[in-house]
Amino acid sequence: MNTITLKPEISELYTLTEFITKEMGEENFQVNLIVEETFVNIVNYSKTESVTVNVEFENNSVTLEFIDNGIEFNPLLKEKPPAPNNIDEAEVGGLGILLTKEMADKLDYHYENGENHLKITKNV
Secondary structure (H helix, E strand, O other), X not given: OEEEEEOOOHHHHXXXXXXXXXXXXXOOHHHHHHHHHHHHHHHHHOOOOOEEEEEEEEOOEEEXXXXXXXXXXXXXXXXXXXXOOOHHHOOOOOOHHHHHHHHOOEEEEEEEOOEEEEEEEEEO
């Protein structure tokens, strides 16, 4: 397992995706999308001081653990937003958690010692 700790800034997303791609040995669209959606939500809403990401790649699966000391939030409890009646009623945002839940093969969340721990496993 390798670890990276980043400032809670959108500009750090590139550093994170490069780190994960290096660990995996190749780029993966779904993994990149999961990483982007998760990291951006933490940066935009958690009020954390830093974001630590543990990455483990083995047996054709990658496990990502996002750790932050921001506001306690369990994304697994977030319900699917209602579908709009038409495109004009569609709102921007709110689908990142849903996409992550649908693309991941395993998700786990716990809050411990003032930190959010979101573990995401994706078969690649």
